Amino acid sequence: xxxxxxxxxxRYIVGLDLGTHYTRLWKPEAGIILRCPTAAAIxxxxxxxxxxxxxxxxxxxxxxxxxxAYRPVTEGLISxxxxxxxMVTGFFDAKxxxxxxxxxxxxxxxPYYMSQVHQLALENAVLEAGARSVxxxxxxxxxxxxxxxxxxxxRAHLLLSVGGGVADAAVISSGSVIxxxxxxxxxxxxNMAISSYIKNxxxxxxxxxxxxxxxxxxxxxxSRIDRGSMTVHGRNARSKLAExxxxxxxxxxxxxxPSVDALARLVMxxxxxxxxxxxxELYNLGVMVTGGTALLPGIGKALARKTGLRVIVSENxxxxxxxxxxxxxxxxxxxxxPLNFRRR
Numbered sequence: 478x479x480x481x482x483x484x485x486x487x488r489y490i491v492g493l494d495l496g497t498h499y500t501r502l503w504k505p506e507a508g509i510i511l512r513c514p515t516a517a518a519i520x521x522x523x524x525x526x527x528x529x530x531x532x533x534x535x536x537x538x539x540x541x542x543x544x545x546a547y548r549p550v551t552e553g554l555i556s557x558x559x560x561x562x563x564m565v566t567g568f569f570d571a572k573x574x575x576x577x578x579x580x581x582x583x584x585x586x587x588p589y590y591m592s593q594v595h596q597l598a599l600e601n602a603v604l605e606a607g608a609r610s611v612x613x614x615x616x617x618x619x620x621x622x623x624x625x626x627x628x629x630x631x632r633a634h635l636l637l638s639v640g641g642g643v644a645d646a647a648v649i650s651s652g653s654v655i656x657x658x659x660x661x662x663x664x665x666x667x668n669m670a671i672s673s674y675i676k677n678x679x680x681x682x683x684x685x686x687x688x689x690x691x692x693x694x695x696x697x698x699x700s701r702i703d704r705g706s707m708t709v710h711g712r713n714a715r716s717k718l719a720e721x722x723x724x725x726x727x728x729x730x731x732x733x734x735p736s737v738d739a740l741a742r743l744v745m746x747x748x749x750x751x752x753x754x755x756x757x758e759l760y761n762l763g764v765m766v767t768g769g770t771a772l773l774p775g776i777g778k779a780l781a782r783k784t785g786l787r788v789i790v791s792e793n794x795x796x797x798x799x800x801x802x803x804x805x806x807x808x809x810x811x812x813x814x815p816l817n818f819r820r821r
Contacts, residue, residue, distance in 0.1 A: 491574055491581040492802030493603065494616070495565070497550050497642030498664065498769065500530075501799035502572060505806065509799055510572050517564040518546035529567045538684070552642035552661055553588040553616075555598045565606035575607030582818055583608040584806055586616035586798045589645045589657045600819055610818040614805060616798050617645035618654055620767045622811050623801030624791055628652060629811060633755040634762065637744055637780075638797070639663050639770035644740055646747040646764075648755060652813025656751050662739045664769055667692055667732075674732035676714055679722045683711040692773075695726045698737045699775025702726070737776070741783035748786075763787030767797040 492503030495515065502511035513530035520527050521543050528536060528546070536546040549561040569575050583603050587596065596613055603611045617638045618628070626634050626649070633650040641664040647657035672688040675681050683691075687709060695704045704726040713720045744764055751759060763786045766776060771794035781788040791797055805811050 489579065489581045490806040491583050491608075492799055492806050493565070493583050493585040494619075494799040494802060495550060495555075495561075495585060495599070496640055496798075497548065497553055498640070499795070500564075500568060501796065502568060502574070503799050503803040503806065504572070504574070508803065509796060511568060512796075513568075514548075515550050515564070516546065516548050517560050517567075518544055519560060519563075521545055526563055526567060529564055529571075538686070550642070552663075552665070553640065554591065554595045554642075555602060558598050558602060561598075562602040562605040565602055569606050569608075580607055580609040582610045582612070584612050584614055584802050584816070586619045586802055587613050588643050588659055589615045589617055589647060589654065590659045604819075604821055610820045612816045612818045614802065614812060614816075615645070615647070615654055615657070616640070617647040617657060618649060618812070619799075619801030619805065620797040621647075621649050621765075621801065622804045623797040623799070624765060624767060626765070629813065632762075633751070633758045635744070635748065635751075635759045635764040635786075637740065637764055637766045637768075639740065639766065639768040641665055641769060644743060644768070644770075646743045648747060648751045648759065650755065652811065655755070656747060658743060658747050658750075660739060660743045662736050662743075664689075664692075667696075667736050667770070670736055671696075671729055671732045674728065675709070675711075675722075675724065678728065679724075680714045681709065681711045681720060681722050682714050683709055687711070691724060691729055692733070695724065695729045696733065697726055697730050697774045698733065698779035700727060700730050700734075702730075702775045704774070733773075737779050738783065741780055744780065744784050744786070748784075760786065763789060765789045765791060767791040767794040769795055 494501040500515045514534035516533040518527040518533040549557040555561045620638045629652045638645045644660045648655040668688040706725040777788045777790040
């Protein structure tokens with residue numbers, strides 16, 4: 478990449494966190510300018526975009542036959558290229574990021590283990606949306622930078638980032654990811670576990686959105702935390718008749734404990750596979766938890782008991798990745814490798 482091109486794009490670099498559940502945008506001098514659900518509604522007859530973001534999210538499961546409302550990103554990867562591209566285009570247009578005379582270079586976050594095919598789809602979706610160039614940064618590294626960790630120092634850091642679709646655990650040192658592993662145990666899997674648990678225990682069928690609401694309202698990773706109960710309406714799995722049940726906080730805890738155990742095993746696997754020279758530092762510093770699942774009450778204490786490590790839960794886990802992209806956009810040297818911007 479020539480120096481003139483680098484000098485040019487450094488004037489206008491935008492950060493994009495295209496997550497499974499939420500999309501965030503960062504802009505120079507303005508900070509985070511967009512936080513909205515990763516969702517789109519398309520008219521299958523005219524192929525026109527009907528709604529994006531919050532409005533589209535509210536339409537999921539409630540649309541007529543010719544309107545398709547869904548999330549085009551699954552487990553951190555683009556599952557529908559055309560819809561994802563049009564959704565990002567809509568977000569860029571809403572924030573006036575692309576004009577006839579000015580188009581941004583975009584740094585986008587992605588799961589650490591992403592195939593070349595999926596990375597190409599992600600880059601093409603951003604370029605189709607109007608970006609002049611695009612570079613991809615591992616989301617777990619961006620989260621570490623967003624949390625203010627000294628990512629360029631030789632001191633090692635252990636980070637667990639649990640979003641809506643995928644969990645990444647990584648050892649970060651000297652401006653790069655030393656070792657990492659991914660696991661498809663995240664917010665969506667917790668919702669599925671809750672729905673399955675309620676069906677097995679109470680013979681009650683609840684929707685994914687209801688399961689997510691139960692997680693937010695009653696969920697806890699620590700059985701000693703009691704968040705009360707609430708009445709849930711659904712259908713009996715056997716009779717198919719409408720039915721109501723009182724669901725307790727302990728039910729949600731029992732449903733998600735296997736997922737918390739899997740996250741603890743992920744952390745210990747990464748720790749055991751890290752270079753021996755870093756083990757002492759990692760044990761002393763512990764693990765930082767970011768991502769939406771970090772908001773689950775008791776997650777820090779539960780992981781600490783299961784791993785024996787000191788666990789630090791981020792104070793602002795939802796914005797860690799986008800804040801990190803903003804920091805890297807302002808100081809590209811935070812990423813040890815040259816930012817490999819791809820143009821059309």
